Amino acid sequence: MANYQKSEAALAESAQLIGIFAEKIRRQIIIALGNSGDGLNVTDITALVNISRPAVSHHLRLMREAGVIAMRSNGVEHIYYLTLTEPLKLLQTTFTTLATDFDATTPKS
Numbered sequence: 001m002a003n004y005q006k007s008e009a010a011l012a013e014s015a016q017l018i019g020i021f022a023e024k025i026r027r028q029i030i031i032a033l034g035n036s037g038d039g040l041n042v043t044d045i046t047a048l049v050n051i052s053r054p055a056v057s058h059h060l061r062l063m064r065e066a067g068v069i070a071m072r073s074n075g076v077e078h079i080y081y082l083t084l085t086e087p088l089k090l091l092q093t094t095f096t097t098l099a100t101d102f103d104a105t106t107p108k109s
Helices: 004-022 024-036 042-049 053-065 085-103
Strands: 069-074 077-082
Touching: 004 024, 004 053, 004 085, 024 042, 024 053, 024 069, 024 077, 042 053, 042 077, 053 069
Parallel strands: none
Antiparallel strands: 069 077
8 A cells, every 4th residue: 555644745845846846937047057057146147037136036045945056155246056966856756755656556457
């Protein structure tokens, strides 16, 4: 029998991260940072995603809290860059848990 409590816990743990990837602007920021090589500052990101600076800052804060990006200081400017290794491991674990639980319940034809 499948352990649905384990699936629920895995989904709950990944919910914030799934929300990060679900939002279009944050996906655009992820792509921009991935293409940047060495990271981008808020001004660069604002120009690329075409939203206000405060809106970009809001999205960057959420992404930092979820562990998808990090920031380093370069004098007075902040440079943002991707940190996807741990978030992707968490998602992989979540999806493996779901596959294990729900593949076991799929009727065989």
